[in-house]
Amino acid sequence: MHVPDGFISGPINLACAAIAIGGIGVALARIRGSLAEHQVPLLGMTAAFVFAAQMLNFPVAGGTSGHFLGATFALVLLGPWAAGLVLSLVLIVQCLLFADGGLTALGTNIINMGVIGVAVPAVVLALLRAVLPRSRGATLTSIGVASWLSVLAASAACALELGFSGHPIGPVLTAMLGVHAVIGIGEALITIAVVSSVLAARPELLPDLRQVEATS
Amino acid sequence: MNRTFLIGGIAVCLLLAGLVSPFASPYPDGLEQVAEGKGIEAAGTPTWSASPIADYALPGIKREGLATGLAGILGTLVVLTAGWGLARLIRRRPV
Numbered sequence: 132m133h134v135p136d137g138f139i140s141g142p143i144n145l146a147c148a149a150i151a152i153g154g155i156g157v158a159l160a161r162i163r164g165s166l167a168e169h170q171v172p173l174l175g176m177t178a179a180f181v182f183a184a185q186m187l188n189f190p191v192a193g194g195t196s197g198h199f200l201g202a203t204f205a206l207v208l209l210g211p212w213a214a215g216l217v218l219s220l221v222l223i224v225q226c227l228l229f230a231d232g233g234l235t236a237l238g239t240n241i242i243n244m245g246v247i248g249v250a251v252p253a254v255v256l257a258l259l260r261a262v263l264p265r266s267r268g269a270t271l272t273s274i275g276v277a278s279w280l281s282v283l284a285a286s287a288a289c290a291l292e293l294g295f296s297g298h299p300i301g302p303v304l305t306a307m308l309g310v311h312a313v314i315g316i317g318e319a320l321i322t323i324a325v326v327s328s329v330l331a332a333r334p335e336l337l338p339d340l341r342q343v344e345a346t347s
Numbered sequence: 348m349n350r351t352f353l354i355g356g357i358a359v360c361l362l363l364a365g366l367v368s369p370f371a372s373p374y375p376d377g378l379e380q381v382a383e384g385k386g387i388e389a390a391g392t393p394t395w396s397a398s399p400i401a402d403y404a405l406p407g408i409k410r411e412g413l414a415t416g417l418a419g420i421l422g423t424l425v426v427l428t429a430g431w432g433l434a435r436l437i438r439r440r441p442v
Contacts, residue, residue, distance in 0.1 A: 132378045137389030159437060166438040175431030176356045182426040183364035186403065186419050188372040195380040196372035217430060224426050229418070230398035233389075289378060298387050306384060310377040333352050 132200075132289055132311070133225065134240055136233030140296040147292070148238025154246055155219055158212040170209065173336060177205050178217045180325075182224065189317055197314030200285065202248035203256075203278035204322050208329065208336065211253045218245035239292060243285045251284040252277035270340055274326055275319035282318045286311035357427065364419030368403070369412035 166174065181201035188196035201221075205214035219241050225231040232240045259273040290307040294300025330340055375383065382388070400406065400418045408414035 132376065134378065135389055138382065138387055163437045164439050166434055168438065171434040171438050172353055172431055174434035175427045175429075176353065176360070178430030179357065179360040179423045179427035180363075183360040183368075183419065183423050186364055186368040186371060186415075186422075188374065188376060190372040190374055191377075193380075194374050195377060196374035197377050198371075213434075216433065220430055220433065221426055224422060224429065226398075228398060228400055228422060228425065229403050230401035231403070286377065290381075293387065298385060303381060303385055303387070306381040307377065310380060314377050332355075333349065 132240075132243065132286055133222075133232030134236040134243070134289060134292075136235045138233075138296070139236055139239055139292050141235070143292050143295055144235050144239050147236075147242045151219070151238035151241040151246070154215065154241070158215045158219075161212045162210075162216070166213070169336070170213070174209060174213055174217060177208050178220050181205060181217060182221045184321070185221065185225070191310065191313045191317070195310055197311070197317055199321050200244060200248055200278075200282055200318055201322075202244060202285070203252040203274060203281045203318070204325055206249050206252055206256070206277075207274060207322075207326055207340070211249050214249045215245050218249060239289075243288045243292075247288045248281045248285040252281040255280050271323050271327065275323045278322040279312075279315035279319045282311050282315035283308060286314075360423050360427070361420055364423040365416045368419040369415045 181199075181204070184199040184201060186198070188198045191197050202214060202218055205217045208214075209217065222232060222237065222240050222245060226234055226237045226240070255277040256273055259269075259276065263269040263273060286307040287304065290304040291300070293303050293307075326337070326340070330337055334340070374380075400421070403418045403422070404411065404414040405417040405421065406414075408417065
């Protein structure tokens, strides 16, 4: 869902870039001094995994492909602020080094995938945690639902930006939501699989979920 | 951070980016597909064409899969180093 140059109007790209820079500043300020020693390599590893997994497009219906976003995965591992930074870092490297996503649209891509893609599952997970039992099944299901909504929300944001750039908003939104509803299933399956493996290998990295593991 | 987990995790990332990425689906992604279907085209010329490894293919390497895999390994290492370095800068200082 990396927006290239020229899809979205200049003012929207500019506004998104400004918000993205502000957001990165806030995230840096929020987590400065709060990362524990073991989270230092973990942040690098999470970013590396998100980058690597984003290269792996999987086919979905009708000659279309999708790839892992990883926003919910990073969120579960590192919390929302660090997750936003991880996604931003990946998007910056993809843009500058690999021409994946336009330079003028970099801020827009950071807003879609690094801010909305993280904020939506963060809220969803908090809500579900409040109402669901703390069992392993409920937690992993919540993570799946949150990651599906993360992809859907990012694609909706992208569609709205396209709409405000003069493209037909209704059809674009419908089409974007339609295809990303399918891609999001892949996102959910991959996120559940990777979180489960981290939980099995190093439960202490996921203090929130370890509690779940112990009580179920 | 446990050494085995660290090395294992990095190895998984490098394997995915280096060996699995050449087999990724070449189909257009969701946004590209929608853009094609709705006639959304990039207005004007791209403003940034200086990316050294455009389209995840390391330049100067003829075999497509190898060029992709090497680009993936390089990108993974760049992101790993940048993320680790950034985290080091903002970590909790031991008192």
